[in-house]
Amino acid sequence: MTSESAPNGQGCVRILDAAAEKGPRRTQAVPLKQEIRAAPVGRHLPLPALLVMALMGFILIATETMPAGLLPHIAAGLNIAEGTAGQLVSAYALGTVVLTIPAIALTRGMRRKPVFLVGILGFLLANTIAAFSADIVLTLAVRFAAGAFSGLLWGMLAGYARRITAPELAGRALAIASIGTPLGLALGTPLGSWLGSTFDWRWSFWALTGMAILTAILAWLLVPDAPGQRAESQIPMLKVFAIPGVSVILLVIFAWMLAHNTVYTYIAAYLRSANIPLGVDVALVVFGASALIGIWITGALIDRAPWLLVLVSLSVFLTAGVVFFAGAHSLVAVLIALVLWGVAFGGAAPQLQTAISEASGENADVANSLLGVAFNVAIFAAGVLGAVLITSFDGMVLPLLMIGLAATALIIAFTARRAAFPVHR
Structure with missing residues (x-):
């Protein structure tokens, strides 16, 4: 035959x-199971477009985490308690969790570029109003809206990056588009805090607005359009969750991100317990720089051995937890643990987004919106869990949590290689 x-x-x-x-x-x-892609112009990476997406990712992460470093200044500026100012972070996360899935479901059949531009402009408007607002209710409302637009953008970016890239380079493209995540964590939050502390907290929001304007212009000029999902291939949200492998990947990301965000949010408590001469700002810069190495490694290998890459990343993440615990009172050991942690986490987003996109096929945008919801639920849970742990114990409990959750995620990923984490793409 x-x-x-x-x-x-x-x-x-x-x-x-x-x-x-x-x-x-x-x-x-x-029927075709493979995801329908826009025909790429050539077999080269659309680097300018991917870097625009990375810039948007940087803005999203910086906007989400920046208020945490400016709580006293925001509280004084709005004449509210610091606890109330802290709800700016919660309102953002809540908007992402509540509205991401409906937003993706509403727009998944639309052309990608118009949706991308609307998401950027909505985010820009929310940050602009937050910079102007003198009322906490209005500020919380626009933070909720910013979270919703963030969820829309996170949900579509992975599928968009893959649609404008040749199939054999899709994983590498996703790694480049994800560079903004570690940069936002390592540089965006500290720079926003410095800007707000040095001048006024509103300047931090104005800076984000300016970056969003630049991103909108670059997106208009440099990012090619791509089709949305075909109507005949769209299935209900619950059925996307039931696609073999999708729920397993969501479980892995929840365990992995719960461990990461608990340690990241309360790293100051760990450093106090370790009693070493290392500031939080320096620790986060080391972490962020190492995360860039992790993304580079992921970009080089993700199209060749995606399952092995996930297993190695989780193993390195687990090792970082062991070094954090065993070498807590050694500056050198803690620095090594920070590097291992950053390298392991740096490639997590493209690795998991690639896995869930491959598993869900044409429903990749919806599946990635579920991934974004799982990520933000993990952020919310990390804040609560970490507060309980460091109140009942001390910062040394955080590496133990990191080890336990990393081991759980590693076991799940190892046993789910057929449905969720194929050995080869």
């Missing part, structure tokens, strides 16, 4: 059966 395949107008493959040379060829249509 010989066969040849070519996509037809229905998104199907015609299988040409020529088993009998004397008989006529028969055709049979079967």
Whole structure:
């Protein structure tokens, strides 16, 4: 039997059966499982467009975490308690959790570039109002809206980056588009805090607004358009969750990100317990710089050995927890642990987004919105869990939590290689 395949107008493959040379060829249509992509211009990475997406990711992360470093200044500026000012972070996360899935479901069939631009402009407007606002209720409302636009952008960026890239380079493209995440954590939050502390907290929001304007212009000029999901391939949200592998990947990301965010949020408590001469700002810079190494490694290997890469990253993350605990009173050991932690975490986003995109096929945007919700639920849970732990114990409990959750995620990823984490793409 010989066969040849070519996509037809229905998104199907015609299988040409020529088993009998004397008989006529028969055709049979079967559904395509692979994600339909916009035809790439060439076999090279669309680097300018991917860097624009990375810049947007930087803005999203910086906007989400920046108020945590400015709570006293925001509280004084709005004449409220610090605890109330802290709800700016909670309102943002709540907007992401509540509205991400409906927003993605509403827009998944639309052209990608217009949706991307609307998301950027909505985010820009929310930050602008926050910079102007003198009322805490209005500020909380626009933070909630910013979280919703953030969820829309996070949910679509992975699929968008893959649609404008040749299939064999999709993983690498996603790694480049994800560079903004560690940069936002390592540089965006400290720079925003410095700017707000040196001048006024509103300047931090104005800076984010300026960056959003720049991103909108660059997106308009440099990012190509791509089609949305075909209507006939759209399935209900619950069925996306039930796709083999999707729920497993969500469980891995929740365990992994719960461990990461608990340690990241309360790293100051750990450093106090370790009693070493290392400031939080320096620790986070070391972590962020190491995360860039992790993204570089991920970009080089993700299209070749995605499952092995996830296992190695989780193993390095677990090792970092062990070094944090065993070498707590050694500056050198803690610095090594910070490097291992950053390298392991740096590639986590593209690794998991690639896995869930491959598992969900044409429903990748919806699946990635579920991933974003899982990430933000982990952030919320980390804040609560970490507060309980450091109140009942001390900062040394955080590495133990890191070890336990990393081991859990590693076991799940190891046993789910068929459905969730294929050995090869």
